[in-house]
Amino acid sequence: MKIAIVGLGYVGLPLSLQFTRSGVAVLGLDIDSAKVDALNQGRSYIKHIPAEAVASAVQSGAFSASTDFSRVKGVEAVIICVPTPLNKNREPDISYILETGKSIAPHLQKGTLVVLESTTYPGTTDEDLREVLEAGSKLKAGKDFHLAFSPEREDPGNPDSKVASIPKVIGGFTPACLAKTNELYSKAIKTVVPVSSCRAAEATKLLENIFRSVNIALVNELKLVYGAMGIDVWEVIHAAKTKPFGFMAFYPGPGLGGHCIPIDPFYLTWKAREYGQHTRFIELAGEINTAMPMHVVNRTAEALNAQRKAMNGSRVLLLGLSYKPNVDDDRESPTYVLMDLLKKRGAEVAYYDPYVPVIRPTREHPHWAGTRSVNWDRGTVESFDAVIISTNHQAVNYRELSDWAPCVVDTRNAMAGTNSKPGQVWKA
């Protein structure tokens, strides 16, 4: 069997490799020719995906990458894993999905299965994508070709997370589409979970991400409330976690980051308006979570003040640029927001991140492009008036940090268990 996977990023690349391991040949399609070239040479551009895995898939002939979309002619299924960001008015931008649909439609053959995996609002697959596929191919979904949605559940940086063992939800446009999708994913994934429609599958993914966003907002709010009462929210969460039922631990932080949690809930908010519905939980969670960077900046000002220093002119080091520990993914990272806010208040800002040696150009924070991570040594760390831990990478030595830094603002409870001095660590 041969399939095509469109969009070879954090989702599409590991999925491609999993299919090749299961005996399915994969044609990887992407518009980024640099990625295509790298993969064909057996190189990986994602830290947690080893180059050897790519190289062996290429050498065995099971995987090849291309920018030529006409090659979907020769495959049995096409899986789409392209980005679904928000535009500058924070509305869904499904243009990448539609562009992909337009590129593959003229080459679609009768009987081909098309599966969308990009996170999006209910109705994208059976309305928006279906329209462009049908218009460009002159074929009918559910009659001439199969159509389905299956959300991705990638957990980058989690060594226990393996594509094959994460159950996969699938929803088809018709029962026949569902059956075909089941057949495809069952080759590579242990547990497939069929639902009644593409929309139910799209809505499932949104529920999962909204659940995280709302619960993170809840602990972020409790962090402030308990903090004012002199109670440490981290201690409380660790204690609550011992309850063997009805509780799931979420942790506070400096704000939301990544490609999913800050963005996806607003796909539903936008679509709900069409039905005259309001998404109050989503809006409130967004409000609380986006207020977190300012809270961290205010705590940093307090910490500096206790040393008789002003924010203006102080040197502040951000520890961790990626949005979550042990990965190199800096998309939507709250560290960028912190750097902007601190700079605006006159602080001299630098960062340390072992996974991000230099900042690549980003759409939202282009002014930081080219900035390099400082070195990790006593002289460098000592030279900062405050260090803010925004991401708790395991590779960082927090004992050294407590020996070297005069003042640490800790948003992740990373300093627990170090020999910090009284007044040195400020939880935020």
Ligand SMILES: NC(=O)c1ccc[n+]([C@@H]2O[C@H](COP(=O)([O-])OP(=O)(O)OC[C@H]3O[C@@H](n4cnc5c(N)ncnc54)[C@H](O)[C@@H]3O)[C@@H](O)[C@H]2O)c1
């Ligand atoms: N990263 C995650 O952990 C994660 C988890 C669950 C769901 N998702 C969802 O999966 C989707 C993809 O996310 P990602 O993290 O893999 O993104 P990504 O940015 O890492 O990768 C997307 C890839 O698509 C390519 N691309 C863009 N436009 C294209 C087009 N028109 N044709 C072909 N290729 C194109 C890009 O060059 C890039 O290589 C998104 O909808 C995201 O919300 C991501």
